[in-house]
Amino acid sequence: MRPHAAPAGWTRPPLIGNPWLRWGLYLGLLAYLIAALSTLDINWQRVLVGLGNGWRVLEASSRPTSRRAHATSGKAWRRA
Secondary structure: OOOOOOOOOOOOOOOOOOHHHHHHHHHHHHHHHHHHHHOOOOOHHHHHHHHHHHHHHHHHHHOOOHHHHHHOOOOOOOOO
């Protein structure tokens, strides 16, 4: 007689045990999202302009200004 192998590890049980119900809910959620998103009137021209503007803001915030660069060099600011 061969000894039983120990399980490889613990796996979390699914939140919804019935696979038919679980997959039915997934499909229902997907159908709802498609229906909800199809009712939105998206102006893709404005989305593209907004993405460009957002990218410029991120670029500007990532560049150090001269004041920030001076402050990180270890020298203190003094008023003349």
